[in-house]
Amino acid sequence: MNDMRPVERIVDTDKPKIAARGCQVYYGENHAIKDVDVDIEDKAVTAFIGPSGCGKSTFLRCLNRMNDTIDVCRVEGDIRIDDEDIYDRKVDPVQLRAKVGMVFQKPNPFPKSIYDNVAYGPRIHGLAKDKAELDEIVERSLRRGAIWDEVKDRLTAPGTGLSGGQQQRLCIARAVATEPEVLLMDEPCSALDPIATEQVENLIDELRQNYSVVIVTHSMQQAARVSQKTAFFHLGNLVEYGETGQIFNNPKDPRTESYITGRIG
Amino acid sequence: MSDATAPATGPAGVRVKKMSLLEQDDRTKRRNAAEKRFQFYGLTAITVGVLALAMLLISILSNGLSAFSQSFVTFEVTLTQEQIADAEASVVKTSKYSAIIKDNFQTALAAQGLADQVSVDDAMGLISKEAAAQLRNVATARMGDDEDVSRSFTFLTNGRIDGYYKGRVTMETAARDSNISPEQLQLADQLREAGLIEKRFNWGFMTMPDASGQRPEAAGLGVAILGSLYMMLVVLCLALPIGVAASIYLEEFAPKNWLTDIIEVNISNLAAVPSIVFGILGLAIFINFAGLPQSAPIVGGLVLTLMTLPTIIIATRASLKSVPPSIRSAALGLGASKMQSVFHHVLPLAAPGILTGTIIGLAQALGETAPLLLIGMVAFVREYPAGPPEGLFDPASALPVQVYNWTQRSDPAFFERASGAIIILLIFLLFMNALAIFLRRRFERRW
Ligand SMILES: Nc1ncnc2c1ncn2[C@@H]1O[C@H](COP(=O)(O)OP(=O)(O)O)[C@@H](O)[C@H]1O
Ligand SMILES: [Mg+2]
Numbered sequence: 001m002n003d004m005r006p007v008e009r010i011v012d013t014d015k016p017k018i019a020a021r022g023c024q025v026y027y028g029e030n031h032a033i034k035d036v037d038v039d040i041e042d043k044a045v046t047a048f049i050g051p052s053g054c055g056k057s058t059f060l061r062c063l064n065r066m067n068d069t070i071d072v073c074r075v076e077g078d079i080r081i082d083d084e085d086i087y088d089r090k091v092d093p094v095q096l097r098a099k100v101g102m103v104f105q106k107p108n109p110f111p112k113s114i115y116d117n118v119a120y121g122p123r124i125h126g127l128a129k130d131k132a133e134l135d136e137i138v139e140r141s142l143r144r145g146a147i148w149d150e151v152k153d154r155l156t157a158p159g160t161g162l163s164g165g166q167q168q169r170l171c172i173a174r175a176v177a178t179e180p181e182v183l184l185m186d187e188p189c190s191a192l193d194p195i196a197t198e199q200v201e202n203l204i205d206e207l208r209q210n211y212s213v214v215i216v217t218h219s220m221q222q223a224a225r226v227s228q229k230t231a232f233f234h235l236g237n238l239v240e241y242g243e244t245g246q247i248f249n250n251p252k253d254p255r256t257e258s259y260i261t262g263r264i265g
Numbered sequence: 266m267s268d269a270t271a272p273a274t275g276p277a278g279v280r281v282k283k284m285s286l287l288e289q290d291d292r293t294k295r296r297n298a299a300e301k302r303f304q305f306y307g308l309t310a311i312t313v314g315v316l317a318l319a320m321l322l323i324s325i326l327s328n329g330l331s332a333f334s335q336s337f338v339t340f341e342v343t344l345t346q347e348q349i350a351d352a353e354a355s356v357v358k359t360s361k362y363s364a365i366i367k368d369n370f371q372t373a374l375a376a377q378g379l380a381d382q383v384s385v386d387d388a389m390g391l392i393s394k395e396a397a398a399q400l401r402n403v404a405t406a407r408m409g410d411d412e413d414v415s416r417s418f419t420f421l422t423n424g425r426i427d428g429y430y431k432g433r434v435t436m437e438t439a440a441r442d443s444n445i446s447p448e449q450l451q452l453a454d455q456l457r458e459a460g461l462i463e464k465r466f467n468w469g470f471m472t473m474p475d476a477s478g479q480r481p482e483a484a485g486l487g488v489a490i491l492g493s494l495y496m497m498l499v500v501l502c503l504a505l506p507i508g509v510a511a512s513i514y515l516e517e518f519a520p521k522n523w524l525t526d527i528i529e530v531n532i533s534n535l536a537a538v539p540s541i542v543f544g545i546l547g548l549a550i551f552i553n554f555a556g557l558p559q560s561a562p563i564v565g566g567l568v569l570t571l572m573t574l575p576t577i578i579i580a581t582r583a584s585l586k587s588v589p590p591s592i593r594s595a596a597l598g599l600g601a602s603k604m605q606s607v608f609h610h611v612l613p614l615a616a617p618g619i620l621t622g623t624i625i626g627l628a629q630a631l632g633e634t635a636p637l638l639l640i641g642m643v644a645f646v647r648e649y650p651a652g653p654p655e656g657l658f659d660p661a662s663a664l665p666v667q668v669y670n671w672t673q674r675s676d677p678a679f680f681e682r683a684s685g686a687i688i689i690l691l692i693f694l695l696f697m698n699a700l701a702i703f704l705r706r707r708f709e710r711r712w
Pocket of ligand 1: 027030032050051052053054055056057058059070072
């Protein structure tokens with residue numbers, strides 16, 4: 001795997017994993033996302049930052065069409081993953097969501113056993129031929145979720161009985177188990193304490209090797225710590241998008257600078 | 266924080282009175298008094314409720330418990346094959362059997378030295394008119410055997426004699442009663458001393474069919490219990506699947522527009538429609554239009570299904586609503602289809618609520634009387650309905666209707682039986698509610 005990476009890198013930089021052009025989102029009359037263009041790289045962490053209500057979550061949900069489940073929501077424009085239009089009429093959002101995993105702000109494990117939580121995705125997508133293979137997927141996913149050591153002795157215990165940080169890592173493991181290509185995270189650490197936050201951040205850094213990760217965060221420190229690219233949203237506009245270092249050290253737009261230095265937010 | 270360091274003067278220079286924690290200020294006193302008052306109101310409300318319930322239970326139990334025991338008279342009966350053949354050949358068969366019982370009873374009385382206390386006919390008045398039919402059942406079963414029947418039989422006593430032992434009939438009332446005389450009661454007392462008459466638990470009350478107004482002692486709830494069970498079966502099999510499917514569709518799949526709003530309002534209204542209206546509807550649709558038989562549990566079940574559906578739909582929708590949306594997003598986010606998310610995650614979490622709602626709906630339906638009156642379930646039915654499914658189309662009665670029916674009859678013995686039937690009805694309801702609680706606990710254990 002490691003030897004392959006330079007080759008992959010070259011391919012990656014050629015083509016973004018996700019490309020959005022002229023994306024508009026309306027909630028009824030409310031124009032929540034205004035004409036956003038963005039290219040999201042593969043095998044990198046992209047952070048969306050911006051003040052509350054600026055549309056970060058809304059845009060994130062466009063990428064796996066979770067907005068379809070909101071009645072009043074309407075999405076326009078062109079969003080491509082691997083150069084395929086995900087809003088094409090032929091696309092089944094259910095299939096798309098298997099490919100684009102999502103981790104939510106509040107940890108939401110199913111009220112089932114830890115094992116069943118992780119095994120659910122592989123089961124409904126038929127990823128395992130038999131029980132042994134499923135066991136293997138569950139273990140691998142829990143290891144990637146950096147929670148295996150804590151739960152390996154109690155896989156049959158309820159997932160809802162874990163601590164908040166553990167629950168969130170379980171949710172990440174659950175998302176990883178369906179072998180997605182993109183992982184979307186909506187403020188995954190906002191309900192966690194600093195120690196759990198650090199664990200999840202380390203995890204995100206590792207996940208970068210296999211996935212394209214998009215993370216929404218309200219913490220600029222977190223964006224600076226985990227991401228390679230940062231997008232700053234303000235009032236539904238994508239104000240600035242670039243290398244994380246450049247956004248934080250040398251923002252081009254005055255609004256970005258105000259936000260970074262704490263004057264708007 | 267500033268409070269701790271600030272001097273005892275407020276920001277505007279107003280002096281803040283320093284209070285000791287050991288004494289309560291007026292505001293605290295008022296607040297505590299209000300709290301005490303409220304607790305008192307609550308306690309009063311509960312006491313009134315509990316008292317009302319206790320009074321209800323005491324009155325029903327004191328009136329109805331006696332229905333479960335009954336006086337029986339036991340003596341030897343000899344029945345020759347010629348007698349059987351003769352009786353079966355005659356036109357009024359039971360009167361022949363009645364005569365046989367009379368002879369045998371007379372013999373039994375003579376053996377006790379009580380033969381000349383009252384006339385033979387008066388002595389016969391101690392035994393229920395049901396006895397002849399009972400003897401005939403045995404006789405027809407043994408007809409054609411070579412042997413004669415000779416064994417001891419236990420017959421019900423007449424309702425008045427039974428009432429005498431239950432305190433309903435006294436020597437004074439008997440003197441004014443054309444159906445019974447004080448002499449007969451004295452004979453009964455002597456027979457009781459001799460051990461021929463005894464009071465014991467009466468299974469027949471729960472197994473026998475209804476009986477005519479002249480023989481309250483033989484009236485039982487057998488047909489009514491079967492009819493009620495059949496109706497509950499129909500309601501469960503129809504209302505649960507239809508109600509749950511409708512709720513899942515409305516709650517999870519249907520678009521939110523004016524049409525679904527109208528449907529929603531109408532379902533809530535249906536829950537408030539008086540039950541007798543459903544009875545008229547059932548009469549018009551199921552009997553007059555669809556041509557289903559009257560008094561049949563299937564029709565009763567269908568009507569009660571209509572009545573129960575709104576209850577089940579409302580309960581199911583409420584429990585579906587109470588499932589946190591994050592569970593749905595979690596499933597959808599993993600690439601589950603809508604149906605998978607509902608059936609794998611939402612429905613199991615809603616199940617306890619759905620079950621409770623269903624059982625409450627069933628319990629409501631079990632006690633419902635008015636619509637059943639309209640579809641002819643008041644009929645006097647002595648034949649047991651056949652086993653399901655054919656039996657669903659046979660005439661039957663229902664528990665609450667039987668209660669209503671018995672309270673309409675003149676013989677006070679039926680009043681006791683009506684209270685007994687209410688006890689049975691309450692036991693069924695208690696059992697169903699216990700089941701609801703049990704199922705709820707059981708399913709909730711799975712987080
Ligand atoms: N489900 C929804 N229905 C209607 N409006 C919504 C919904 N979700 C978000 N919005 C609106 O869209 C805008 C962006 O919200 P959101 O994407 O949640 O912001 P952020 O995640 O950046 O805080 C807000 O004005 C919000 O009111
Ligand atoms: Mg948000």
